[in-house]
Amino acid sequence: MNASSTPYGIIAEFSNTASLLHAAEKVRDAGFRKWDVFTPFPVHGMDQAMGLRNSKVGWFTFIGGVTGYTTGMIMIWWMNAVDYPLVVGGKPMFSPFHAFPPSYELTILFGAFGSLFGMMFLNRLPRLHHPLLKHRQFAQVTHDKFFIVIECADPKYSETETKKLLEHAGSPRIEMVEE
């Protein structure tokens, strides 16, 4: 492990949700893209304050579900009506009705896979380490502190200006995080 001192970003601490919400609105309005908010519990209205749009995970779920449904239908049709035709209970070799329950279950299964793996893909998970985990004060995020982190990789980032913005937003404690 190299003792590098590449800065990862800037971390600002807040002590309550109200000041955090207003700070998030300021960061959003300043046009930052690579930033995030960390809280011990869900804060109502944070999505709007951060300007987050609806998650894209739903598309992975939908595509997974459609894939599951068609896979189920084609599989049952192929096995029961083409590859090994077998009369069961005097029913037709293939009917969308008897094929529906298993296809529906595959819809749910593949939809769930879509959700899980889509979420992991969008979040770039799994990931073994994150620079924030080295930051001592950040451990308080699971207790009673709230944080805004703006990454250096953000095109709007400038060490002095960004620090000033967060100071104006009311953060009592602003520090640098290293890679």
Add this chain to the structure above:
Amino acid sequence: MNRSSAHLPLNLAKYRNVPNILMAVGGALAALGFFVNREQFAFSWLLAFMFFLSLGLGALFLVLVHHLFDAAWSVPIRRISEQLSTILFPTMALLFLPIAFLAPQVYPWMREPHPELDHALHAKYPLFTMSGFYVTSALCFLIWWWLSSNLRGWSLKQDQTGGALPTYKLRRYSCVGIILFAVTLTLGAVMWMKALMHEWFSTMYGVYYFAGSVWMTLATVYVITMVLDRQKVLSNILHANQYYYIGSLLFAFTVFYAYIHFSQYFIIWNANMPEETFWYLAREKGSWFYVGIVIIFGHFFIPFLGLLRIDVKSVFPYMLAICVWAWLMHFVDLSFNIMPILHPQGFVLHWLDLGCWAFMTGLVATVFLKKFAAHPPYPLKDPRLSEALGLYHAMPDSFSAADLSPQHGRQGGK
């Protein structure tokens, strides 16, 4: 979010006469049909009756679940359902009278010369007797009257007193009410609709009618809420989430209806017993087959895919189209249940269907608007109203430590 209250109120005064025109034209057509073609009149009337019964029962259900879940979000829109549910009595009870009089012409089992020889009637004794039919029907309307008038009455009482007693009363009525609701709705669906083919049986049937009823009611409530928002009647107490929640319930009931109807069909299809399959066989003859296909796609797939996205539930022109479509599909669904007895060869859209439906639309609209205008548009003093308004998040710095001490805590807490 583009709320409809952001626009100027619509000038609805010019539509004031629409219910009267519907009543006059529809009433004239229905009266003409009564003399010209009595059998068609009876079936068309039954179809329109079951359609608006859905609205009353669906609204009653929405009020009942609101109290049972002690919900906060639906407080601003509860008065709409409360007023809608009171169309059950006396409006729907009066509209039932023609069916009560023409029952022997509508229900084949009543014309059975030897009911004691019919096993299906024998097995359902004494429900399927003339007295059984009328006693059950009267009982249903009495229970709906008792429930809907009390649920509305206590809610109106709270507008004046602001006391806690009405809230407790409403909860008690709902606890008893939900069970009575389930029993009476099933009896109504069985005695008035399923009894057209009395040899048939399906434990799903009551739930099936219920699912479609709540579905079309949610669509109706959505549109009424939207209009009241635009007219600045509810705009100050509504949030975007009310639309999202009604839309989500509409979506849920789209799936629930499909689940129930598929289960009913699938079990019968799989078991393949003649005493059950004949009901669906009659509905695969002629153009009824295509009506069935329309129900599969129009009642389920189109609204399901159409409501799937999270954001469309708040897009008003889009939702209006879905809600109108829901009314149309519920009509087709009830037609699929009722009309194959009269027109076994295929689907017929008779002018009497439209006449009876128009008459009842006008009447129900008039009754609802009159009731709604006579009282506050939402429960003014409901204890959960402030929560529905989103005023319940106490900030840590909005109270001091003294507020949390035992002396003050009782007053500070809810």
